[in-house]
Amino acid sequence: MTDQDKTPILSLRQIRKTYGLLEVLHGIDLDVYAGEVVALLGENGAGKSTLSNIISGTVQPSTGQMTWLGAPYAPTSPRDAMDAGVGMIHQELKLLPQLSIAENIFVGRYLKKAGRIDRQAMEERAHSGLRRLGLDISPRRVVEGLSTANQQLIEIAKALTLNAKLLILDEPTAALGGEETQLLFRQIERLKAEGVGIIYISHRLDEIRQIADRIVVMRDGSKVQEFDSGNVPVRTIVEAMVGRSLERMFPAIPTPADVTLLEVKDLCSALGHFRGVNFSVSKGEVFGIAGLVGAGRTELVRAITGADPIASGAVLLDGKDITPKAPIDAIRNGIVLVPEDRKLQGLVLDHKISENIGYANLAEVAQGGFITARRMAKFADQFIAKFGVKGRGSQNAGELSGGNQQKVVLAKWLARKPRVVVLDEPTRGIDVGARSSIYDTIMQLAREGVAVIVVSSDLEEVLGVSNRIMVMAQGKQAGILDRAEANDVSVMELATI
The missing domain is CATH 3.40.50.300 (P-loop containing nucleotide triphosphate hydrolases)
Incomplete structure (x- = not known):
């Protein structure tokens, strides 16, 4: 030079x-x-x-x-x-x-x-x-x-x-x-x-x-x-x-309880995206769902959470049939979905962070049927702090980075203390630091006895966080692997059947 x-x-x-x-x-x-x-x-x-x-x-x-x-x-x-x-x-x-x-x-x-x-x-x-x-x-x-x-x-x-x-x-x-x-x-x-x-x-x-x-x-x-x-x-x-030494990306995975919380029985999509899916998730288990693009993973979890219609089959919680016809049915039963497209489906970008968190928790922020901005802000602030969102409640959600937007989506649903949390592509488009924070959150939910379902196109991620992994191929359930037998080869073999 x-x-x-x-x-x-x-x-x-x-x-x-x-x-x-x-x-x-x-x-x-x-x-x-x-x-x-x-x-x-x-x-x-x-x-x-x-x-x-x-x-x-x-x-x-x-x-x-x-x-x-x-x-x-x-x-x-x-x-x-x-x-x-x-x-x-x-x-x-x-x-x-x-x-x-x-x-x-x-x-x-x-x-x-x-x-x-x-x-x-x-x-x-x-x-x-x-x-x-x-x-x-x-x-x-x-x-x-x-x-x-x-x-x-x-x-x-x-x-x-x-x-x-x-x-x-x-x-x-x-x-x-x-x-x-x-x-x-x-x-x-x-x-x-x-x-x-x-x-x-x-x-x-x-x-x-x-x-x-x-x-x-x-x-x-x-x-x-x-x-x-x-x-x-x-x-x-x-x-x-x-800003710290990175000894390992994925935290230790807790051992789930021997108690089945969620069951999916012979579930078929009304839109033809998947058919004949059967699995169960225990309390405190992280259940991964893997597969290639177009395998039906997202459509499956949208059906389980009431966002897409079901042709036949059942979703059971504690052995009781709660098959949802709409998202509100799943939410009332403690099943929530963090969708893959946080900007389009997870947030109202031109509304405040506090409002986005409040919308999913209106029963908590309303007094006598009325909502006050002060009460909504106070409620949201505790979860902004808890999940480490780098932003203020008065900021619009659209002003946040992708990782912080994802934390807001997590915050709004986890504030409801759900029993089943479904995460569809939870770390797509976010950096390694924010990923680590989200993995920690997943493991904390598992330790608290929540059943967690994680859908991910990142094979390393789904292998790193799951107790068991269900692999889907062409709309069908290709197999379920225990953590000890799951690796990139065994998963891809099933995914390409």
Whole structure:
């Protein structure tokens, strides 16, 4: 690196961000150089998104200074940042499916000639940006039907067409397969060679060694460690993220009682998703459900909890038939579901955390049939503290990180003291620290005699937390394995029957 190269294109000094009395960023210093990938890592709620949003103009810092290409930098909107040459590619793709690629690239700032939209100029510039990424697609093609990987590259092409010199990639591989990920990495190497700086945010730590030149680790709103290479053992990164030595990911599993609590007998889906399922769960048992995508796992637990219709069979609690026709039937019997899509099915994102917790516990927060905000807030605060939610009850749930949103969903249901807890993909999209906290919660429930059902696509996870594992394949029950006989091979053999 020459002396000229040693001048950062972006510098942050003592960046702080406060919401009311809560400071979420504590004096962050960060430099990014042309032609390098800086991995920005940390648990959910560590401050990565807030910092990225400040750099990209979505959020303004409370104090601190930024410089861009040697000049003061204080964008008040994403458009300000993009005009300066800073682009952010979000995890949730924001392309408009019915518009062409060129229209998506220039949406909101169409090129004009003589007062009319200059489609030829837009398509030529869009084509140039696509070729720069090795993407041989006509800019006239509509976005609908394109693969997720190609849509991701179009988002990057959009930023490059607007002359971005710094790209912030937020979980860019979250929805990509192995080949698509390698394609993206090849394009990132091209951009590095062209002098584009990249801030790369990911929970997939095995990727970091492949793509990062430096690693910056955040924890609880502070920058806690920086590595001058991407070639750092995953364990070392994780321990920096969580602030403690990681002896084991999964806690010890308690021995369940010899008392059957929940039984499922010959259950068949009214929608045809599964048939002939039989199993039981004891008090204090963690019962895992594994299988490939489309095996019927989610549909099964939705039926058990009343969310999907049942054609035949029965659900028994303490030997009594309580087969639910609606979720309220299951809830009244002490059976609750933490769904796989927390944003769509688990929370009201534009309502307060305290309200989300209160909605599932109206009998507790209502006095004489009336609900007061003060009583709801007081009730919620104890569970926010109990589950370590990094947020205040007055915040909207949508402002929280994924891991903290999941903790709110857990809090609202566990406040009811349920007898059976069903967790569908409980750690999807959340970091290792939040996962550890959720595993601890699962084991605490088991110790208290609660029957816990865990559905997970993460085979290591379902093996790590379960006393027994039922494997499903093509809507049928392929087998039930005791912990001693369950391993990745035995589970996959059943899953692929």
